[in-house]
Amino acid sequence: MIYEFRLPDVGEGVAEGEVVKWLVKEGDVLQEDQPMVEIMTDKATVEIPAPRAGRVAKLMFAEGQICPVGKVLIAIEVPDTAAGDAIVAAAPAHVDPAPSASTGERAPRNNGVNARDAGVLATPATRKLARDVDVDIREVTGSGPGGRITSDDVRAHSGAPAAPRAPVADGDTRLPFRGVRRKIAEHMVLSKHTAAHFTYVEEIDCTDLVALRERANARLAAATSGVTKLSFLPFIVKATAAALAKFPQLNATLDDAAGEIIQRAHRHIGLATATEAGLIVPVVRDADRLSIVELAGEIERLAALTRTGKATREDLSGSTFTITSLGALGGLMATPIINHPEVAILGVHKITRRPAVKDDKIVIRDLMNLSISVDHRVTDGYDAARFIAEIKATLETPGPLYPEAS
Numbered sequence: 001m002i003y004e005f006r007l008p009d010v011g012e013g014v015a016e017g018e019v020v021k022w023l024v025k026e027g028d029v030l031q032e033d034q035p036m037v038e039i040m041t042d043k044a045t046v047e048i049p050a051p052r053a054g055r056v057a058k059l060m061f062a063e064g065q066i067c068p069v070g071k072v073l074i075a076i077e078v079p080d081t082a083a084g085d086a087i088v089a090a091a092p093a094h095v096d097p098a099p100s101a102s103t104g105e106r107a108p109r110n111n112g113v114n115a116r117d118a119g120v121l122a123t124p125a126t127r128k129l130a131r132d133v134d135v136d137i138r139e140v141t142g143s144g145p146g147g148r149i150t151s152d153d154v155r156a157h158s159g160a161p162a163a164p165r166a167p168v169a170d171g172d173t174r175l176p177f178r179g180v181r182r183k184i185a186e187h188m189v190l191s192k193h194t195a196a197h198f199t200y201v202e203e204i205d206c207t208d209l210v211a212l213r214e215r216a217n218a219r220l221a222a223a224t225s226g227v228t229k230l231s232f233l234p235f236i237v238k239a240t241a242a243a244l245a246k247f248p249q250l251n252a253t254l255d256d257a258a259g260e261i262i263q264r265a266h267r268h269i270g271l272a273t274a275t276e277a278g279l280i281v282p283v284v285r286d287a288d289r290l291s292i293v294e295l296a297g298e299i300e301r302l303a304a305l306t307r308t309g310k311a312t313r314e315d316l317s318g319s320t321f322t323i324t325s326l327g328a329l330g331g332l333m334a335t336p337i338i339n340h341p342e343v344a345i346l347g348v349h350k351i352t353r354r355p356a357v358k359d360d361k362i363v364i365r366d367l368m369n370l371s372i373s374v375d376h377r378v379t380d381g382y383d384a385a386r387f388i389a390e391i392k393a394t395l396e397t398p399g400p401l402y403p404e405a406s
Helices: 124-132 151-158 179-194 207-221 233-246 292-307 381-396
Strands: 002-006 016-022 035-040 045-049 054-059 066-068 072-077 197-205 252-255 260-263 269-274 321-325 344-348 352-358 361-375
Touching: 016 179, 035 072, 035 179, 124 151, 197 381, 207 233, 207 361, 207 381, 233 269, 233 292, 233 321, 233 344, 233 381, 269 292, 344 381, 361 381
Parallel strands: 269 321, 321 344
Antiparallel strands: 002 072, 016 035, 016 066, 035 045, 054 072, 197 361, 252 260, 344 361, 352 361
């Protein structure tokens, strides 16, 4: 008998998932709970185990394709005794939404779009194209997997020519645009098309902070357990979280539909982290309530989980403000893109020894630039400048951040 495994709802509000990597192939023998496939949603990448022991009969979606929740993802040949609810597998076709848990009736799924378009399978970029060319996306016939509507489908419906495929010259390499890279792209485009970005830059004299960190690390090195070395990031996170408590308009989201600005009650700091797959943002929760050493430990824990692909959905969601830093590679200035639906993001740049004027004398100081990109719909330049000034004051007189080493 053939057991059809349908993509489950792997997270609240998730209507579809991208097949990032199959861990099995057709003909393989499966053990129950054996890792079977990696699925990426807009929340996180999850590994789905085999629901039954058996043999892989058919993979219904290829790597890089989008599988809607409720569609058949894989067909597994199972012994008759294990196939009480099995049916013969077929090519993926339209599947009615799952029954409502409360009523038992089938209810329409909303894919994060207007209710009138709830049954349409299309990416945000395709939906935007349809709006731009004045096409009702509900009237377009999808040629993609499971009836998904592609950009070429929209162009064909409007009578416009299909987008030309870029030529491949001698030595060029084509890489699949999928997985984390595509999710990052969709998220960044959404942010740039939604928020009215502006960037403000300030110079920070970190000379006293450098000295404080050295004293703190000497103290921690003598400890017998726990964190033994601090980077500059815990100090910056602590100063930022404290400033957010004084400037709640930077720790906010904009609810366009309700016409309301929501100032968040907690300071959950997202930390943009480079991984082999792309930029991922783990979240330090209630950062303002943690000590420098506690922050260092949590940052280290999250970075390790993120870089090894083991971070949970809880680790990667719920940020209210994001910090992006490349450490020693941080350059002098950047204009980071806001992590939607937040209203600001802080860029941290490298600390370098440069000439500066102090007490009317030219001296060598440890200097760093901070750049902040802000959604001008919610916050004005004056508020952004005051917010950075608060962080600057804290980092330039950093003793209270780690009084044990002052």
